[in-house]
Amino acid sequence: MNNTYKLYGSVLKGTPFAEITNGEAYIPYSEDLSVLGTKVNIGKFISSNSIEYQPMEGQDALTDGSPSPQTIARYTSLAKGGAGLIWVEAVSVCEEGKSNPYQLQITEKNLDSFKTLVQAIKSACIEENGFEPIVIIQLNHSGRYSKPTGVPAPITAYFNTDIENEPKRIITDDELKALPELFSKASKLSILAGFDGIDIKACHGYLASELLSAFDRAGIYGGSFENRSRLFKELIEASFSEISLDNIRAARINVFDGYDSKYSFGQSKNGLYDLSEANMLIDIIKKNGGKLLNVTMGSPYRNPDVSRPYRNGLDKPKSDAIFALYRLWNGAKEIKRKHPDLKIVNTGVSLLGALSPYAAAGAVTEGMTDFVGFGRMSFAYPDLARDILTNKFDSKKVCVACSGCSTLKKNVLPSGCIIRNDYYKKVFQNFKKEQG
Ligand SMILES: Cc1cc2nc3c(=O)[nH]c(=O)nc-3n(C[C@H](O)[C@H](O)[C@H](O)COP(=O)(O)O)c2cc1C
Known part of the structure; x- marks a missing residue:
């Protein structure tokens, strides 16, 4: 794809981002950062502001999946930072689906440790900022990227001839049929632990996400959209029905894989995204009471430039990276337009470093999203939300998108x-x- 484009919007005027060529990539901008203090209703919950901290795996859990003291300290620090919505990182629903030995996994045995985590998050935010944040848990099976003992142990959706010469372990239909129960159990436990809502993860190439591009898989989980989305639908139905309608039913989905491959979900013929199947997934989410959607693209393993645009040590982002952010935000904006009844979180803003609050404020002002999600930035600058909203934003503390x-x-x-x-x-x- 030829990523030449014209950048416009005042964020780019006279700034290091003004790498203007031809084409089009719009990044919004507003100097009125107070708009990020806009409250957002999600069912009976009210987020105190429009800032979300994205799920970010910290790889510091104990090997039984419980949050370690380090995990709790990390989230306490994040919670003090004052985001209205805290989206806790990927938590595995089973041992073999863990992405690493130190990934969180929620079980009956370690439920109390998750209660401690949620309590720590809520009380730290209340103490520091005077409000209770909304806390969501992300439930996942890592599929192709499972590494429960630290050694890759992939469980794939299909033989992907574009990335491997020989088939790896392909999950069977019977194994897939057993997954909804695991997710529904984990969902129930999550609510018991005190989370306000659950996210069924189908992004970044993990199992539920990879199945969406199982065009060649035989049987009931491959081929047609109905088959490729079968697992996701079953996970949503089993998990959402396990929790009360008062809890938040959420999902984080890839609306576009962007792989240079015949196996790529949401691909249009011109190399850009085609949201028609993503919209069908969203209909499944809504039909089952879903209220909150975190929109993402790409994969950290295969095309990190699509998923989390980065600078590679450069002072300023390259035009390709700006284009990737534009694509992430524009996709989320189109979803918001089509589904105004859902609350939307967008992603990728850490790329912009010191300018990210201004672009975030622009996105909220223009109604492109309900929440602006900060991922790497929340690692770099946990106090970001509070500092933005109290006029103490410090550009020297920002993520450099390395x-x-x-x-x-x-x-x-x-x-x-x-x-x-x-x-x-x-x-x-x-x-x-x-x-x-
Ligand atoms: C170290 C690291 C861990 C991540 N862990 C998760 C995760 O647990 N779940 C998830 O959906 N995304 C995860 N992501 C992706 C981020 O949530 C986010 O989509 C990405 O970093 C782009 O946003 P940003 O530009 O604000 O960083 C992770 C990213 C990084 C760099």
């Missing part, structure tokens, strides 16, 4: 900001030393 946190994640190390946080900086330095 994606060093992802390097830690990839190497099964505790993940956090290697630039702004001394602990993770050390972890990164030691890792580099060991590598020679």
Whole structure:
């Protein structure tokens, strides 16, 4: 794809982002950051502001899946930061679907440790900011990216000839049929733990997401949209019906994979996204009482440039990265237009660093989204939301979009900001030393 385009919007005027070529990529801008203090209703819940902290796996849980003291400290610090909506990272529904040995996993046995986590989040935010945040848990099976003992143990949706020469373990129909029960159990436990809502994750190439592109899979989970989305539908039905309508029913979905492959969900013929099947997934979510949708694209494993645009050590983002952010935000905007009854979270803003609050304010002002989601930025600058809303935003504390946190994640190390946080900086330095 030829990513040449014209950038407009005052965020780009006279700023390092003004890499103007031809075409079109709109990033909104507003200097009135107070708009980020707009409250958002989700059913009976009210978020105190329009800032969301995205799910970010920290890889610091105990091996039985419970949050460790380090996990709790990380979330306490995030909660003090004052986002109205805190989306807790991917939590596995089973041992073999863990993305790493230190991923969270909710079970009957460790339920109390999750209660402690939720309590810590809520009380830290109330104490520091005077309001209770909305806390969502993300439930997942890592599928192709399962690594429960630290060694890859992929469980794939199909033999993807574009990325592998030989088939890996392909999950059977019978195994898929057993998954809704695991998700519904985890959903029930999550509400008992005190979470306000649950997210059924179908993004970034993990199992439910990968099945959406199982065009060639034989049987009832492959081929037609109805078959490819069967697992997702069953997970949504089983999990949402397990929790009260008073709880928030949410999902994080890939509306576009963007893989250079014949197996790519949401692909249009011109290389851009086609949201028609994503809209059908959203209809499933809504039909089952879904109220909140976190819109994302791409995969951190296969096309991180689509999923979390980064700078690669550059002072300013390259035009491709700006285009990727435009695509993420525009996709979310189109979904918001089509489904005004859903509350939407968009993603990718950390790319913009010191300018991200202004672009976020622009997005909310223009009704492109209900929440602006901050991922890597929340690792770098946990106090961001509070600082924005109390006029204390400090551009020296921002994420530089180097994606060093992802390097830690990839190497099964505790993940956090290697630039702004001394602990993770050390972890990164030691890792580099060991590598020679
Ligand atoms: C270290 C790391 C861990 C992540 N963990 C999760 C996760 O648990 N669940 C999820 O849906 N996305 C996860 N993501 C993706 C982020 O939520 C977000 O979509 C991405 O970083 C882009 O947003 P940003 O530009 O604000 O960082 C992770 C990203 C990184 C870098």
